[in-house]
Amino acid sequence: MSEQLKGFIHTITEQQLNVFSIRILQKGHLLAHWDRDKDQRRVQHSISKSFTCMAVGLALEEGLIHLDATLGDYFSYDHVPVAQRNLPSPQELRLRDLLRMTSGHDSPPLWADERASLTEKDWAKYYMSLPLDRVPGEQFTYSSGDTFMISAMLQAATGQTVKDYLTPRLFDPLGIHDVEWETSPLGVTLGCAGLWISNEELSRFGQLLLQEGLWEGTQLVPADWIRQATSQQIETTGDGDWGKGYGYQFWMCSHDAYRADGAYGQLCIVIPSKEAVICINSEEENMQGILNAVWNEVLPLYTKR
Numbered sequence: 001m002s003e004q005l006k007g008f009i010h011t012i013t014e015q016q017l018n019v020f021s022i023r024i025l026q027k028g029h030l031l032a033h034w035d036r037d038k039d040q041r042r043v044q045h046s047i048s049k050s051f052t053c054m055a056v057g058l059a060l061e062e063g064l065i066h067l068d069a070t071l072g073d074y075f076s077y078d079h080v081p082v083a084q085r086n087l088p089s090p091q092e093l094r095l096r097d098l099l100r101m102t103s104g105h106d107s108p109p110l111w112a113d114e115r116a117s118l119t120e121k122d123w124a125k126y127y128m129s130l131p132l133d134r135v136p137g138e139q140f141t142y143s144s145g146d147t148f149m150i151s152a153m154l155q156a157a158t159g160q161t162v163k164d165y166l167t168p169r170l171f172d173p174l175g176i177h178d179v180e181w182e183t184s185p186l187g188v189t190l191g192c193a194g195l196w197i198s199n200e201e202l203s204r205f206g207q208l209l210l211q212e213g214l215w216e217g218t219q220l221v222p223a224d225w226i227r228q229a230t231s232q233q234i235e236t237t238g239d240g241d242w243g244k245g246y247g248y249q250f251w252m253c254s255h256d257a258y259r260a261d262g263a264y265g266q267l268c269i270v271i272p273s274k275e276a277v278i279c280i281n282s283e284e285e286n287m288q289g290i291l292n293a294v295w296n297e298v299l300p301l302y303t304k305r
Contacts (some may be wrong), residue, residue: 002034007297043260048195053249074156080132104132110145121185144192151191206277289301
């Protein structure tokens with residue numbers, strides 16, 4: 001199955017891009033795949049965020065939460081910064097602000113190194129102790145802390161962790177069983193990171209997205225929610241495929257595509273115009289290099305069909 005991927009394999013080898021696995025699908029069929037060794041479960045880093053987004057869509061449909069819900073609706077702590085300098089308190093942050101990463105922090109809370117060093121075990125309390133630097137809703141700043149707070153809100157709203165909430169609604173129907181998803185010290189699913197699945201399992205998620213939530217005749221996630229989440233909700237100022245805009249826990253990218261992505265080259269790319277899904281697992285900092293190889297060497301495979 002790797003014959004069609006010769007160009008991609010040559011490019012990543014020549015550029016020393018540490019890619020482990022690639023799967024390309026069209027119209028639900030596997031066109032080609034390549035594994036350096038074997039496909040196995042690996043941590044998907046920030047692809048986890050896009051799974052958390054699915055939990056939001058389901059909770060909205062079930063009437064358990066709404067996009068204008070605020071952190072203050074679910075969390076009450078002493079010593080939360082009050083509104084000042086025309087800036088609101090963190091208690092006033094809305095779910096929609098967190099989803100599109102416009103929470104108003106210049107230095108995003110709860111990066112991996114910070115999480116590891118925190119003495120405060122209640123990460124929601126820590127997050128809400130930090131004053132805002134600007135008005136929420138206006139400017140994108142990538143923030144794993146925002147997604148952790150989405151997970152914490154969902155747990156408060158549903159009475160279940162995001163992992164447990166998604167298991168019967170998403171993971172089990174997709175045949176992704178015995179999922180491992182890392183938690184905070186108080187047992188909140190990270191949401192922003194820490195999900196362990198294989199690249200083949202990731203490709204099922206990509207196909208679900210392409211089918212706008214429909215799986216084997218059952219609507220697992222509302223189609224309208226997937227359309228909202230995978231459409232631009234805020235502009236971004238990054239380089240290359242990081243400057244195409246951001247949805248709700250999804251990146252927009254070249255060729256009218258969108259993607260879930262995680263640090264070090266975890267990618268789930270959906271190209272609706274080609275009815276295509278491309279999933280990649282890697283351990284590589286040069287993620288734009290991998291995406292360039294996809295656009296140059298993989299995308300043409302679809303135009304031939």
